[in-house]
Amino acid sequence: RKEVEQDPGPFNVPEGATVAFNCTYSNSASQSFFWYRQDCRKEPKLLMSVYSSGNEDGRFTAQLNRASQYISLLIRDSKLSDSATYLCVVLPNTGNQFYFGTGTSLTVIP
Amino acid sequence: DTEVTQTPKHLVMGMTNKKSLKCEQHMGHRAMYWYKQKAKKPPELMFVYSYEKLSINESVPSRFSPECPNSSLLNLHLHALQPEDSALYLCASSQARGSNVLTFGAGSRLTVL
Numbered sequence: 044r045k046e047v048e049q050d051p052g053p054f055n056v057p058e059g060a061t062v063a064f065n066c067t068y069s070n071s072a073s074q075s076f077f078w079y080r081q082d083c084r085k086e087p088k089l090l091m092s093v094y095s096s097g098n099e100d101g102r103f104t105a106q107l108n109r110a111s112q113y114i115s116l117l118i119r120d121s122k123l124s125d126s127a128t129y130l131c132v133v134l135p136n137t138g139n140q141f142y143f144g145t146g147t148s149l150t151v152i153p
Numbered sequence: 154d155t156e157v158t159q160t161p162k163h164l165v166m167g168m169t170n171k172k173s174l175k176c177e178q179h180m181g182h183r184a185m186y187w188y189k190q191k192a193k194k195p196p197e198l199m200f201v202y203s204y205e206k207l208s209i210n211e212s213v214p215s216r217f218s219p220e221c222p223n224s225s226l227l228n229l230h231l232h233a234l235q236p237e238d239s240a241l242y243l244c245a246s247s248q249a250r251g252s253n254v255l256t257f258g259a260g261s262r263l264t265v266l
Contacts, residue, residue, distance in 0.1 A: 075253050077254070077255075084241075084262075085259070085260075086243055086257040086258060086259050086260050087196065087243075087257050088257070089254055089255075089256070092254065130195055132255070134253050138208075138209075139184045139186075139201055139203055139208065139209075139247065139249060139253070140198065140201060140209060141186075141198075141247075141253075141255050143195040143196055144195065145194070145195055146194075146195050
């Protein structure tokens with residue numbers, strides 16, 4: 044079983060749409076959770092950390108459900124510039140090894 | 154501007170060549186990583202150094218040889234590579250403890266002929 048499972052998509056949505064990505068993790072002792080964004084032929088960049096109480100940054104909302112071991116990312120009012128691959132990343136409570144989901148490809152269409 | 158600097162940005166090498174990829178960070182991070190990424194795939198962990206000691210080697214072939222000369226530098230020495238080793242090689246760093254956000258460099262795009 045993979046440490047982190049993520050729907051690879053692709054998601055093709057019109058501008059202005061709301062889109063949600065989910066990710067599940069297998070290690071219940073995981074302590075840190077992140078969403079990264081990766082543009083084509085660029086490095087992954089931190090979009091947001093995910094906190095237990097949920098957190099919001101502008102149009103982006105991240106939530107964590109420890110009981111069900113999943114995290115989610117909601118993007119409201121999608122922009123063309125949101126087109127990218129979104130990577131779910133999990134860090135267990137021991138060690139320095141980060142576990143990556145396969146990434147979800149998003150294309151926002153005019 | 155990225156806080157993790159990788160050189161070179163692009164590298165083309167033959168299967169008999171020896172080359173090195175370099176990575177530098179000045180954020181005081183004590184964990185440094187090498188990842189390999191193929192198109193449309195997530196980054197694949199190769200090595201982790203923690204406090205300048207190799208802590209994880211994900212069964213990487215010996216034609217890849219990591220080196221951590223000090224807490225700010227990480228090298229990846231390449232020798233006798235195969236065409237299938239062509240990929241984007243990403244260096245990253247994080248705090249070894251506490252806030253563990255992973256910060257990536259821009260990557261070195263390697264082509265093996």
